[in-house]
Amino acid sequence: MVRVAFSPHPLLLVTIVMAVCATFPHAVMAIDLSRLYGHISSKRNGDACHPYEPFKCPGDGNCISIQYLCDGAPDCPDGYDEDSRLCTAAKRPPVEETGSFLKSLLASHGPNYLEKLFGNKARDALKPLGGVDKVAIALSESQTIEDFGAALHLMRSDLEHLRSVFMAVENGDLGMLKSLGIKDSELGDVKFFLEKLVNTGFLD
Numbered sequence: 001m002v003r004v005a006f007s008p009h010p011l012l013l014v015t016i017v018m019a020v021c022a023t024f025p026h027a028v029m030a031i032d033l034s035r036l037y038g039h040i041s042s043k044r045n046g047d048a049c050h051p052y053e054p055f056k057c058p059g060d061g062n063c064i065s066i067q068y069l070c071d072g073a074p075d076c077p078d079g080y081d082e083d084s085r086l087c088t089a090a091k092r093p094p095v096e097e098t099g100s101f102l103k104s105l106l107a108s109h110g111p112n113y114l115e116k117l118f119g120n121k122a123r124d125a126l127k128p129l130g131g132v133d134k135v136a137i138a139l140s141e142s143q144t145i146e147d148f149g150a151a152l153h154l155m156r157s158d159l160e161h162l163r164s165v166f167m168a169v170e171n172g173d174l175g176m177l178k179s180l181g182i183k184d185s186e187l188g189d190v191k192f193f194l195e196k197l198v199n200t201g202f203l204d
Helices: 010-023 025-030 033-037 084-091 095-109 120-129 132-141 145-152 156-170 174-179 184-199
Strands: none
Touching: 084 132, 095 120, 095 132, 095 184, 120 132, 132 145, 145 156, 156 174, 156 184, 174 184
8 A cells, every 4th residue: 555645854854853952962862753743642542633534543542544444454553444344334324323213213113113124132122132222333333134143143034034124125125115114204214224234235
């Protein structure tokens, strides 16, 4: 990977260092030249990242540009920026948006409604599956529907039913969604949401 970044002219660096050495001769050994580039102080754990490097590596707090996420070359020391779950989630709707979507369906149809999608364990506002947030995270991070089923310990029959719903949407069969009780006013949003998952490899 080739990266192009602005670097101060070497003569300028030498001039700065010489000026510091002349003024503080006993402090030369304590100089951290990398600070002249403005990186180290902005990448410590307690500091916020700059807008042009907004992603903070969880291990050491280094900040990297979004363009280096999931590009095939690890930039975080532990390789977190190439983690498969992170890279899958980057292509999916945000977890908060997914959670809000699921909550809106529950508010509209009742706490047991999502049983029609995810099976018997999805009753009581998804509590047996760990709650709405856990399901939203699993939808975001699971590369495939099999991974999703494993993450939430879904029964095979429930997983196959969910697969049939996704396949119906993929084939443009909105009758399946209507049979689940999805209102006409909700069809567009539900279809868009499910298609987003399909288009990012959920059925692969």
